[in-house]
Amino acid sequence: MSTIKYHEPGRGVSAVDGTNKAKIERAAVWLFAEHGVDGVSTKSISQQAGVSEGLLYRYFKNKDTLARELMRAIHIRLTEMIMAASAREEGLADQVSFIVRHYCEIADDDWTLFRYHILHLHHFPALSDAPAGEWPNSPHMAAVKLLQKAMDGGAMPKGDASLLSAMALGVVLHPAQAKVLGAIDGPLSAHIPAFEAGVFAVLGLKQKEEV
Amino acid sequence: MSTIKYHEPGRGVSAVDGTNKAKIERAAVWLFAEHGVDGVSTKSISQQAGVSEGLLYRYFKNKDTLARELMRAIHIRLTEMIMAASAREEGLADQVSFIVRHYCEIADDDWTLFRYHILHLHHFPALSDAPAGEWPNSPHMAAVKLLQKAMDGGAMPKGDASLLSAMALGVVLHPAQAKVLGAIDGPLSAHIPAFEAGVFAVLGLKQKEEV
DNA sequence: GATAAGTGAGTAATCACTCATTTATAGCGT
DNA sequence: ACGCTATAAATGAGTGATTACTCACTTATC
Numbered sequence: 137m138s139t140i141k142y143h144e145p146g147r148g149v150s151a152v153d154g155t156n157k158a159k160i161e162r163a164a165v166w167l168f169a170e171h172g173v174d175g176v177s178t179k180s181i182s183q184q185a186g187v188s189e190g191l192l193y194r195y196f197k198n199k200d201t202l203a204r205e206l207m208r209a210i211h212i213r214l215t216e217m218i219m220a221a222s223a224r225e226e227g228l229a230d231q232v233s234f235i236v237r238h239y240c241e242i243a244d245d246d247w248t249l250f251r252y253h254i255l256h257l258h259h260f261p262a263l264s265d266a267p268a269g270e271w272p273n274s275p276h277m278a279a280v281k282l283l284q285k286a287m288d289g290g291a292m293p294k295g296d297a298s299l300l301s302a303m304a305l306g307v308v309l310h311p312a313q314a315k316v317l318g319a320i321d322g323p324l325s326a327h328i329p330a331f332e333a334g335v336f337a338v339l340g341l342k343q344k345e346e347v
Numbered sequence: 348m349s350t351i352k353y354h355e356p357g358r359g360v361s362a363v364d365g366t367n368k369a370k371i372e373r374a375a376v377w378l379f380a381e382h383g384v385d386g387v388s389t390k391s392i393s394q395q396a397g398v399s400e401g402l403l404y405r406y407f408k409n410k411d412t413l414a415r416e417l418m419r420a421i422h423i424r425l426t427e428m429i430m431a432a433s434a435r436e437e438g439l440a441d442q443v444s445f446i447v448r449h450y451c452e453i454a455d456d457d458w459t460l461f462r463y464h465i466l467h468l469h470h471f472p473a474l475s476d477a478p479a480g481e482w483p484n485s486p487h488m489a490a491v492k493l494l495q496k497a498m499d500g501g502a503m504p505k506g507d508a509s510l511l512s513a514m515a516l517g518v519v520l521h522p523a524q525a526k527v528l529g530a531i532d533g534p535l536s537a538h539i540p541a542f543e544a545g546v547f548a549v550l551g552l553k554q555k556e557e558v
Numbered sequence: 559g560a561t562a563a564g565t566g567a568g569t570a571a572t573c574a575c576t577c578a579t580t581t582a583t584a585g586c587g588t
Numbered sequence: 589a590c591g592c593t594a595t596a597a598a599t600g601a602g603t604g605a606t607t608a609c610t611c612a613c614t615t616a617t618c
Contacts, residue, residue, distance in 0.1 A: 156564080172470070175385040178608060188565045193609065257528075258466055259383070264528040276530050298531055299538055302522040303545045310517025311510060317468075317475040319487050320509055327510055334514045337548035367598080389574060399599045404575065563616070573606065582597070588590085 157195045159185040165206045169252035173203045173259055204260060210253045211263050211274065213242060218278035228291040229341055231282060232304075236331045239308055240324040251316055254309060279305060283339075292339060300339065307334040368406045370396040376417045380463035384414045384470055415471060421464045422474050422485065424453060429489035439502040440552055442493060443515075447542045450519055451535040462527055465520060490516060494550075503550060511550065518545040 163184035167176040178199055182189040196202040221234040243250040257264050264274060272278035279301040287294045308331045314320045336343050374396035378387040389410055393400040407413040432445040454461040468475050475485060483489035490512040498505045519542045525531045547554050 172383050172385055174383055177606080179606090189608090190566065190610080191564055194563075199608070255469055261528075274530075276525060276528075280530075296538075296541070298525070299522060299541055302525040302531060303518045303541070306517030306519070306521025306524075307514045307549060308517070309521055311513040313517075314487060314509070314513040317472075317487075319485075319491075320513060330507070330510055330514070334549045337551070338518060338545045340548070388572075390572090400574090401576080401600065402598055405597070410574065559618105561616105561618085563614105565612105565614070567611100567613105569608105569610080571607075573604100575605105576603080577601100578599105579601105580597105580599070582595105584595080585593090587592095 156185070156187050156191060159187060160192060160195060160202075161206060164202055165252050166248050168203055168206065169248055169255060172256055173200070204263075206249065206252065207257065207260055207263060210242075210246070210249045211257070214239070214253070214275040215272060215278050217242065218275055218282065219272065222278065222282045222285070228286045228339075229336070231286075232335055232339065232341065233332055235279070236308060236335055237325075237328055240328055240331070243312060244323040244325050250312070254312055255316065276301060276305065292341065304335045304338050307331060307338055367396070367398050367402060370398060371403060371406060371413075372417060375413055376463050377459050379414055379417065380459055380466060383467055384411070415474075417460065417463065418468065418471050418474060421453075421457070421460045422468070425450070425464070425486040426483060426489050428453065429486055429493065430483065433489065433493040433496070439497045439550075440547070442497075443546055443550065443552065444543055446490070447519060447546055448536075448539055451539055451542070454523060455534040455536050461523070465523055466527065487512060487516065503552065515546045515549050518542060518549055 160181065164176070164181050167181060167184060170176075178192055179189055181199075181202075182192055192199075192202070196205070217238045218235055221231045221238070224231055224234060272281050276298075280297045283292070283297040283301050283304075286292050287297060308324075311320055311327065311331070312324060315324065333343060371392065375387070375392050378392060378395060387410075389403055390400055392410075392413075393403055403410075403413070407416070428449045429446055432442045432449070435442055435445060483492050487509075491508045494503070494508040494512050494515075497503050498508060519535075522531055522538065522542070523535060526535065544554060
């Protein structure tokens with residue numbers, strides 16, 4: 137696990153080593169987050185990375201593959217985090233707290249990559265459409281499965297798991313979007329207690345008492 | 348006011364008349380929502396609209412102006428709706444219900460334009476940054492002012508109005524995003540009761556009793 | 559000396575935008 | 589009705605700039 141870092145253009149992604157491949161990825165994710173995949177030229181990526189344009193094509197088949205691999209990295213990280221929460225045995229409240237906390241920490245850990253995810257996921261329908269088979273392939277579908285299991289087990293009243301999941305995620309993700317637009321500042325983690333309270337309220341769970 | 352219509356490529360925007368200008372706007376908003384401003388060529392807009400490429404420049408200075416005018420239309424419509432809610436005198440609960448209901452109805456009324464707004468607002472920093480002066484210039488800032496007034500008047504406990512506003516809006520807007528990605532279907536208006544309950548819960552308001 | 563890493567000029571396609579030209583519309587005296 | 593004219597609406601080939609990507613080549617590494 138990495139230490140927490142903010143805002144600097146393009147930390148994280150792959151290991152923060154000094155290889156040219158990592159330089160390209162860090163430059164690309166920063167530019168993609170800022171301008172969108174179609175708003176960024178391969179030339180600008182190579183310039184930002186400080187390498188030649190041709191080198192991009194030694195490590196990535198084409199621009200779209202580069203953009204998709206970066207998106208997949210954060211998409212999978214978030215999905216697996218929610219699946220990990222789902223596997224915990226301490227009850228629904230614990231699972232929800234786990235997700236809220238780790239969502240914020242993943243966002244803060246590599247804010248550039250996270251920003252790329254929330255702003256441009258829709259550019260990759262194959263990642264986000266997610267009709268989903270046995271394994272959830274998106275954060276949303278993983279959360280739906282978690283809530284469905286809780287409903288089936290009687291831990292919360294039955295309802296539209298997909299809708300409730302979207303509402304609960306929105307309590308965290310829209311503030312994240314507001315942070316992108318400059319309407320909120322500081323790390324997301326600073327607001328974990330507020331997010332927890334909000335998500336608990338939306339799901340109709342009893343707030344755990346203060347300490 | 349117009350009748351409710353769904354999904355068809357590019358209804359709404361300006362009046363749904365048959366003028367070439369309206370044809371261009373409808374084609375553009377559909378393509379911009381689908382592929383982003385930078386992912387759409389002026390040629391493709393003119394083809395989708397069934398006019399020549401040169402005609403675009405009789406009605407709009409350039410591609411970016413066209414994209415910005417369309418975004419401004421929905422951005423202002425949503426902002427003014429929230430300001431209208433703010434002017435109502437029936438109390439905070441009534442204002443919140445008003446906003447939730449009208450947000451859904453505006454989205455359903457011109458889903459293509461609304462989709463363009465939630466997916467690509469960040470492409471226009473000048474519209475979304477909104478440090479805001481006396482008059483709120485974004486839905487978020489309008490909602491913040493409403494909540495701040497409610498807090499000052501003792502209608503709800505004091506807190507971070509900007510954060511709470513983002514959380515509350517997220518209860519409606521993230522499901523809207525989920526609908527864009529195909530994880531939720533049907534008109535947003537179908538979920539108004541659930542959204543109201545969620546927003547009330549996030550804001551710590553008493554749910555009005557069932558009828 | 560062999561393989562891998564890295565370069566950047568070159569290519570055909572596409573881009574946003576212009577402008578000389580053509581087509582449609584409107585007004586008006588007869 | 590009709591022709592004549594002035595203006596507005598609409599066209600699409602043409603412009604230089606930029607695009608994603610290739611490849612013959614040079615440089616570094618073992």
